[in-house]
Amino acid sequence: MLDHLIKGVTVVDGTGAPAYVADVGLRDGRIAVIGSVTEDARTSEDAAGLVLAPGFVDPHTHYDAQLFWDPYATPSLNHGVTTVAAGNCGFTLAPLNPSRPEDADYTRRMMSKVEGMSLVALEQGAPWSWSSFGEYLDALEGRIAVNAGFMVGHCALRRYVMGPDAVGGQPTEEQLAAMLALFHEAMDAGAWGFSTTQSSTHSDGDGKPVASRHALPAELIALSKAVGEHEGTQIEAIVAGCLDQFSDAEIDLFVEMSAAAGRPLNWNVLTIDSSVPARVPRQLEASERARKAGGRIVALTMPILTPMNMSLGTFCALNLIPGWGPVLGLPVPERITRLGDPAVRAELVRRAQSEEAGVFRRLTDFGRYVIGDTYSAANEGLTGRVVEDIAAERGLDPFSCLVEICVADELRTVLWPMPTDNDPASWTLRAETWRHEDVLLGGSDAGAHLDRMCGAPYTTRFLGDCLRGRKLVPLERAVQMLTDEPARLFGLRERGRIQEGFHADLVLFDPERIAADTATLVHDLPGDSPRLDSKAIGVTAVWVNGVEAIRGDAVTGAVPGRVLRSGRDTATVSTK
Numbered sequence: 001m002l003d004h005l006i007k008g009v010t011v012v013d014g015t016g017a018p019a020y021v022a023d024v025g026l027r028d029g030r031i032a033v034i035g036s037v038t039e040d041a042r043t044s045e046d047a048a049g050l051v052l053a054p055g056f057v058d059p060h061t062h063y064d065a066q067l068f069w070d071p072y073a074t075p076s077l078n079h080g081v082t083t084v085a086a087g088n089c090g091f092t093l094a095p096l097n098p099s100r101p102e103d104a105d106y107t108r109r110m111m112s113k114v115e116g117m118s119l120v121a122l123e124q125g126a127p128w129s130w131s132s133f134g135e136y137l138d139a140l141e142g143r144i145a146v147n148a149g150f151m152v153g154h155c156a157l158r159r160y161v162m163g164p165d166a167v168g169g170q171p172t173e174e175q176l177a178a179m180l181a182l183f184h185e186a187m188d189a190g191a192w193g194f195s196t197t198q199s200s201t202h203s204d205g206d207g208k209p210v211a212s213r214h215a216l217p218a219e220l221i222a223l224s225k226a227v228g229e230h231e232g233t234q235i236e237a238i239v240a241g242c243l244d245q246f247s248d249a250e251i252d253l254f255v256e257m258s259a260a261a262g263r264p265l266n267w268n269v270l271t272i273d274s275s276v277p278a279r280v281p282r283q284l285e286a287s288e289r290a291r292k293a294g295g296r297i298v299a300l301t302m303p304i305l306t307p308m309n310m311s312l313g314t315f316c317a318l319n320l321i322p323g324w325g326p327v328l329g330l331p332v333p334e335r336i337t338r339l340g341d342p343a344v345r346a347e348l349v350r351r352a353q354s355e356e357a358g359v360f361r362r363l364t365d366f367g368r369y370v371i372g373d374t375y376s377a378a379n380e381g382l383t384g385r386v387v388e389d390i391a392a393e394r395g396l397d398p399f400s401c402l403v404e405i406c407v408a409d410e411l412r413t414v415l416w417p418m419p420t421d422n423d424p425a426s427w428t429l430r431a432e433t434w435r436h437e438d439v440l441l442g443g444s445d446a447g448a449h450l451d452r453m454c455g456a457p458y459t460t461r462f463l464g465d466c467l468r469g470r471k472l473v474p475l476e477r478a479v480q481m482l483t484d485e486p487a488r489l490f491g492l493r494e495r496g497r498i499q500e501g502f503h504a505d506l507v508l509f510d511p512e513r514i515a516a517d518t519a520t521l522v523h524d525l526p527g528d529s530p531r532l533d534s535k536a537i538g539v540t541a542v543w544v545n546g547v548e549a550i551r552g553d554a555v556t557g558a559v560p561g562r563v564l565r566s567g568r569d570t571a572t573v574s575t576k
Helices: 102-115 119-125 133-140 154-166 173-189 217-227 248-261 279-292 332-339 342-352 355-363 387-394 398-408 424-433 458-468 475-482 484-490
Strands: 002-011 020-027 030-035 041-046 051-054 056-058 081-086 147-150 193-198 234-239 264-268 296-301 369-371 415-417 439-441 506-509 520-522 531-533 539-544 547-551
Touching: 002 030, 002 506, 051 475, 056 484, 081 484, 081 539, 102 119, 102 154, 133 147, 133 173, 154 173, 154 193, 173 217, 193 217, 193 248, 217 234, 217 248, 234 248, 248 264, 248 279, 248 296, 279 296, 279 424, 332 342, 332 398, 342 355, 342 398, 369 387, 369 398, 387 398, 439 475, 439 484, 458 475, 475 484
Parallel strands: 002 041, 002 051, 056 081, 081 147, 193 234, 234 264, 264 296, 296 439
Antiparallel strands: 002 020, 020 030, 051 506, 369 415, 506 539, 520 531, 539 547
């Protein structure tokens, strides 16, 4: 007898093949039968007119902490994501050196600063009961609703072995050997691979460059070689050039790391903008060179424009613009005084529009910002208005007007920057770039930057756009890009397709309605901390390992997800 039967559904199987109508039967967590099914089932549903796709695979998340207080990985699960890759960018919650209890506090403050996680939620929502990476994985086993795989973060490895010297120091031969032994131990426990960052935007809770940024190439190559000694593994890495255009040295490093491991290396995020035509060819040059050297470098790119909240009062992307950090990092009263100086404002605008600002120049069209929530009588009625209109009324330049509005709210004003790359040429360039063999959809950062952005709904928003919007790719191809392609990159065993014998990770949706609702601020984190959330539209149900986890955009309470461990749940994707 089948556990559940989905009757008369339009199957889009993830391979890119044409859709077809069939019955799909589930049993013991697997897809038992596809076709015209007459076998009895404990439960069944008529799905005529609906689409059944494999569960979506999100290749870049930071759910490392959230899964402890939110085993459903919301809102990703609501939007059809059944498998998440976490432990990215060199940042993980394990391993922690048991001889230094203060390292847990350091890690929490670092994650709060660099990944925009609520410090209160980190303190109250996770048990922090582990030391080894394996103990961390075990702490999640059996209590999550999504499948989750985790990379080992370089910062945690360095901190465990080197202590405070991890920031600013270089390991001795003995320390590097200890780091490698610790890494192998994590890999033996099921870590997916190695993640690291050299990005200039990544600083710890003390404002210092995170530990991995101090690593020299020899250390990175040694750890990359270690990756290749384990089955079903890979590398994820970030450098400063990921935000705009790689330097030759960065390409050389990526190529050498991937070739040394004999494993794919993925990075994020490839920003596609028709106004910077040189960026895509330059960034994909790394992939071309890697193939010649026996490696593979995969660029992640988002198929939607992710709305972002900005503020002059809290840490956000504006702080990362060259020259802005020292001003926006001041206590609020001092910050207001500095922003009130016309010379300071002029210098901030100059730095923001300079070549050194790179991809952050996309945030500098201040006239096209929209005012979000306001908190003072002086700003009453401004919510939803465009800054350039208000500036014209007040006889101010756009940035001075924006500052005036924010100062009236003691810098609490929510700002919504309008995207500069929403033009037809940019979307045409995206569709072309997606066809490259080393470009993969992803980069949601789900689980991070919780009150600043909400990238998790990219799956449903992309499908809605493909079905009823720009229609840049057909449905079958869109589903393949969200399922089989990331599953193959990670070497997931028997996931990513609707195929008899595969794990029953499935999403059932209405093609006439599939979409994502507007992101709204909610206070549902531990400590009543805020985050942006987005409701799924048109998702009928989501199954994880054959168990219904979502029905009608609501979690069922089941926790059928698995901690996916390298080797057991992933096969080697070799580059050689």
